[in-house]
Amino acid sequence: MATASVRLDQDLVEKATIMGKALNRTMPKQIEHWAKIGEMMEDNPDLPYEFVKQAIIAKAEKEAGKLEPYDFG
Numbered sequence: 001m002a003t004a005s006v007r008l009d010q011d012l013v014e015k016a017t018i019m020g021k022a023l024n025r026t027m028p029k030q031i032e033h034w035a036k037i038g039e040m041m042e043d044n045p046d047l048p049y050e051f052v053k054q055a056i057i058a059k060a061e062k063e064a065g066k067l068e069p070y071d072f073g
Helices: 010-022 027-043 049-063
Strands: none
Touching: 010 027, 027 049
16 A cells, blocks of 8 residues: 655644544544545435445455345345
8 A cells, every 4th residue: 555645734633643542543544534434425425424434334344254144034
């Protein structure tokens, strides 16, 4: 993964540091998380935030091999 240095507003960095600590993420990972959500919300403006959040969780569960088959009935 390529990296780049960017200048960020100090207030954003402080908020990301606090939220990152609360959610067991580093400050850069918290900013990446916010960016990912922002991108998804802009690409899908009709979807509610909770749906986007659950989609991110579902993707992480899939990548961890934690999904179970669903029986429709």
